[in-house]
Amino acid sequence: MKQIEKYNVLELKLEDVDETVLTAECAVFEQKEKQVRVSAFRNRNKEYIVRFMPDRAGIWKYHISLAGKEIQGEFECTENTGDNHGRVVVHGYHFRYEDGERFIPFGTTAYAWIHQTEELRRQTIETLGRSPFNKIRMCVFPKSMPYNTNDPDCYPFEKKPDGTWDVFQPDPQFWEKLDQSIEMLMELGIEADLILFHPYDRWGFAELSQEDSLAYLEYCIARLSAYRNLWWSLANEYEMVYAKSIENWEEYGEMILRKDPYGHLRSVHNILDLFPKRRWLTHCSVQSSEIDRIPFWQQEFCLPVLIDECGYEGDLPYSWGSLPAFEMVHRFWQSVCRGGFCTHGETYHREDEVLWWSKGGKLHGQSAQRISFLKEILYSLPGEWQMPRYHGNNPNLDEEDEKAVREEQNFQKILSKTSRRTRENFCAYITPMKIEGEGYTLEYFGHFRPVYLDLKLRKDREYQAEIIDIWEMSRQSAADRLSGNTRVQLPGKEGIALLVTERP
Amino acid sequence: MKQIEKYNVLELKLEDVDETVLTAECAVFEQKEKQVRVSAFRNRNKEYIVRFMPDRAGIWKYHISLAGKEIQGEFECTENTGDNHGRVVVHGYHFRYEDGERFIPFGTTAYAWIHQTEELRRQTIETLGRSPFNKIRMCVFPKSMPYNTNDPDCYPFEKKPDGTWDVFQPDPQFWEKLDQSIEMLMELGIEADLILFHPYDRWGFAELSQEDSLAYLEYCIARLSAYRNLWWSLANEYEMVYAKSIENWEEYGEMILRKDPYGHLRSVHNILDLFPKRRWLTHCSVQSSEIDRIPFWQQEFCLPVLIDECGYEGDLPYSWGSLPAFEMVHRFWQSVCRGGFCTHGETYHREDEVLWWSKGGKLHGQSAQRISFLKEILYSLPGEWQMPRYHGNNPNLDEEDEKAVREEQNFQKILSKTSRRTRENFCAYITPMKIEGEGYTLEYFGHFRPVYLDLKLRKDREYQAEIIDIWEMSRQSAADRLSGNTRVQLPGKEGIALLVTERP
Known part of the structure; x- marks a missing residue:
């Protein structure tokens, strides 16, 4: 009997099918009481494919019926091994793999990497393999904007005689390239955060009708859902896709919720305001440099927050593409120490216009290795963390001082009367x-550079403190045996964090 | 006949006056059709003083009548000379001196410097004399908070038998010290931005009754208004003075408007939100690190905006006192290039607790000399500047590209529907x-570090471009003869500005 490892892809091909639909919900996979309905998709004329990702070990049976063709069979799903841990799922304000293994997102961005030459794509994959990144933001459609003036070698659809796209005629060359791209990422343990629509377009993909968009989307679901490393990103900068309304986006979200049998992560990336709260959103995919707002978005959406765009390390004359490497690294630390996660991108000007942020290729910056350093530290900690509750109190308040407590109460009264913006800013401050x-506990000082910190530790425990330099990537013991109220000396420079751990 | 230079102080003393009021509006100064009514103030028992600052050259006559005592006389007011240019007044979103001479505020902060030892006060004055600062934020009342645990040698008032303050019994020792302090600043050409109330108090000054507060205020007006370098700052962090309501503050503002014969500048410094717009406010004295909001506050208040507190250069474990020197300098440049002005402060931890921000003494940081560099550049430019109008347009928009223009219109529609906060953030971005x-034109790139900038200059003029490094304090020619659409290479580092000037 055929064997498939849990969370891997079983692919079944139907040839000479007398049918022209793009997708057809025609397959059932069963194991004990569990039944999963899956759609076939047309790969090329008369050739349909069914893909399935089993999530339980044991014997599975399947039955496919399409245009008079019937296929039945069974296979054995074996336990997952090695780095295969299944899909990434939401775990409170964090993420985990389906099998419980930890997953801390360290994303990067290469919007149009699949639309470049094979040589460049290979280089991108090599670079990713050596990088700390375990998620990549990438578009299905090609990208048009400064530094993105080249045309891809193939497109998702054939054209109609009138020159517009025929979404019912997918170009197999394109889709096989996309399949392979996602598979290569899967082998590297990298999540493909696949952007389904985006505004930077000169070919007409941003202006597909709603009917065509839904057909294309259904095709994506049927074809790509079985890849465990797939995330659905409905849009990059959804507001800028002027042809689409909120209702259009809602229809996409609802369709994915209904038709993706596995429940891959679903988000919408913004330019101005976060996409409104909807039942099908699994996390906030945020464009903003206001990283301090993470705890407030968590409260508002009750979802994990990924700062998927906060500027890119680079030197372009655009505010979005000109961050110093230190600032990129800082924003990762800041995101984490505000309870969220961050995504990298790189935009150093090059005459050949091969900028990582869009085309992939090589990394030329200085942030990636330092993001790697943060990743090691976080994975070395024993499990998920929480933010101390945001209460807006003065953290230096001495609770034994009655006058100070009374004044603090007065201050809370004033604070409660101000605008949300003011409250958020002040609390973050x-x-x-x-x-x-x-x-x-891990405290990060960011651009501040205190020369000491007063700690209030339990008196009946012992702690050690370690000074972390986020730029030098050094860890240095600050004190070995700390207890109660105590002062730790700090180096008085930017980019310092203090890790205090309880001694066994 | 006695001669007084314009904008200097004429002081007239009345002795053996059989009166006990704190102040009395009993003096009239006249020149031609102009008549100025001025109050006498009690300096010590039976001794009253009248101070007057003439603002017109020529012969002035005066007449004082108090408790049966009459004094009449005249003096000649001569033209102002040297660095004496009179009061600072508002000039659009800028400031000027009364005589038209330019004044660009470069403030610093030493809240409690007058409450320190004479030796320390002398040191503060020496330091100021060598500094770029032409305004200082300082309190009448002493200050109580970390690093401020010492008591002053004298207080503004005597105490009543019950231990509370008797505002009707001013202590001449204190007020003469304050007079001298303001006079020493005047000699250095430094504006005394005098903070009348503040919350950091352990002596009871923050809890004076409204009646006592008004008496104290009237005394300040009578005693101090004749100093040309005086600014009225009603409060530091007004919301935190819990004993006072908005109505209380309004009464102070109205009283100063009515009783200060010269119309010195009036502001209120906040901790959360700016004090609401009132007719007696002459400028916004802002605490905020959101410097990008300056243009929006200008629009809202139609007043010049001073970022009077945005954090201090230092290394304390408090977010307000831990800025890197570069960041302090950056915030000055940012403030100016957003159409406002900025104020300095310094909080380096010292075991002797003499921190400039409160006690004065010496400057230990690295920002002051760089603020001086900015000051030189701004004074070398021919007069006031404007911000290009905030339109929220993409500045890279090519207006000959119809599709781009249409999309920009679409974007404006979306932007107009978002919250003020989102619009402001995006426009600033x-x-x-x-x-x-x-x-x-002077463009500052802040933390961004573009390697080039595309300029759109007039084709019928010639320009030169100079690269300014705000940290290295260097100015370097980038190009000598520029015209039309042209690209300038930039060094690709933080803290760079580009000054483009038209060739004669």
Whole structure:
């Protein structure tokens, strides 16, 4: 009997099918009481494919019936091994793999990498393999904007005689390239955060009708859902896709919710305001440089927050593409220590116009290795962390001082009467960037550079403190045996974090 | 006949006056059709003083009548000379001296400097004399908070038998010290931005009754208004003075408007939101690190905007006192290139607790000399500048591209529907930090570090471009003869500005 590892792809091909639909919900996979209905998709004329990702070990049976053709069979799903942990799922304000293994997102961005030459694509994959990144933001459609003036070698659809796109005629060359791209990422353990629509277009993809968009989307679902490393990103900068309304986006979200049998992660990336809260959103995919707002978005959406765009390390004359490497690294630390996660991108001007952020290729910057350093630290900690609750209190308040407590109450009264914006800004201003988990706290000072910090530790425990330099990538013991109220000396420079862990 | 230079102080003393009021509106100064009514103030028992600052050259007559005592006389007011240019007044979104001479505010902060030892006060004055600063934020009342635990040698008032303050019994020792402090600043050409109330108090000054507060205020007006370098700052962090309501503050503002014969500048400094717009406010004295909001506050208040507190250069474990020197300098440039002005402060931890921001003394940081560099550049430019109008347009928009123009219109529609916060953030994000004046533009790139900039200059003029490094304090020619659409190469580092000037 055929064997498939859990979370891998079983692919079944139907040839000489007398049918022309793009997709057809014609396959059933069963194991004990569990039944999964899956769509076939047309790969080329008369050739249909069914893909399935089993999520339970044991014997599965399947039955496919399409245009008079019937296929039945069974296969054995074996336990997952090695780095295969299944889909990424939401876990509180964090993420995990389906099998419980930890997943901390460290994203990067190469919007149009699949639309470049084979040589460049190979280079991108090599670079990713050596990088810390475990998620990549990438578009199905090609990209048109400065530094993106080349045309791709193939497009998702054939054209009609009138020159417009015929979404019912997918070009197999394109889709096989996309399949392979996602598969290569899967082998590297990288999540493909696949952007389904975006505004930077000169070919007409941003202006497909709603009917065509839904057909294309259904095709994506039928073809790509079985890849465990797939995330659905409905849009890059959804507001800028002027041909689409909120209702259009809602229809996409609902369709994916209904038709993707596996429940891959679903988000919408914004340019101005976050996409409104909807039942099918699994996390916030945020464009913003206001990273301090993460805890407020968490509260508002009750979802994990990924800062998927906060500027790119680079030197372009655009505010979005001109961050110093230090600032890129800082924003990762800031995101994490505000309870969220961050995504990288790189835009160094090059005469050949091969900028990582869009075309992939090589990384030329200085942030990636430092993001790797952060990744190692976070994975070395024992599990997920929380933010200390945002209370807007003065963290330096001495609770034994009655007058100070009364004044603090007065201040809270005033704060409660101001606008949300003011409250958020102020709370972020006075609340340390700090996370705490089982037996540890990690506080990051960002651009501030205190020469000391007063800690309030339990008197009946012992702690050790370690000074982390995010740029030098160094870790250095600050104190070995700390207890109660105590002062730790700090180096007084930017980019310092303090990791305090309980001694066993 | 006695001679007094215009904008200097004429002081007249009345002794053995059989009166006990704190102040009395009992003096009239006349020149031609102009008549100025001035109050006498009690300096010590039975001794009253009248101070007057003439603002017109020529012969002035005066008449004082108090408790049966009459004084009459005249003096000649001569033209102002040297660095004496009179009061600072509002001039659009800028400031000027009363006589038309330019004044660009470069403030610093030493809240409690007058409450320190004479030796320390002398040191503060020496430091100021060597500094670029032409305005200082300082409190009448002493200050209580970390690093401010010492008591002053004298207080503004005597105490009542019950231990509370008797505002009707001013302590001459204190007020003469304050007079001298303001006079020493005047000699250095430094504006005394005098903070009348503040919350950081352990002596009871923040909890004076409204009646006592008004008496104290009237005394300040009578005693101090004749100093040309005086600015009225009603409060530091007005919301935190819990004993006072908005109506209380309004009463102070109205009283100063009515009783200060010269119309010195009036502001209120906030902690959360700017004090609401009132007819007696002459400018916005802002606490905020959101410097990008300057143009929006200008629009809202139709007043000049001073970022009087945006954090201090230092290394304390408080977010307000831990800025890197570069960031302090950056915020000055950012403020100016967003159409406003900025104020400095310094909080380096010292075991002796003499931190410039409160006690004065010496400057230990690296920002002051760089603020001086900015000051030289701005004074070398021919007069006031404007911000290019905030339109929220993509500045890279090619107006000959019809599709791009249509999409920009679409985007404006979307932007107009978002919240004020979103609009402001987005406009600030895409609008360059840039000012333009007669024959020049100055663009500052802040933390961004473009390697080139495309300029759209007039084709019928010639321009030269200079690269300014705000940290290295260097100015370097980038190009000598520029015209039309042209590209300028930039160094690709943080803290760079480009000054483009029209060739004669």
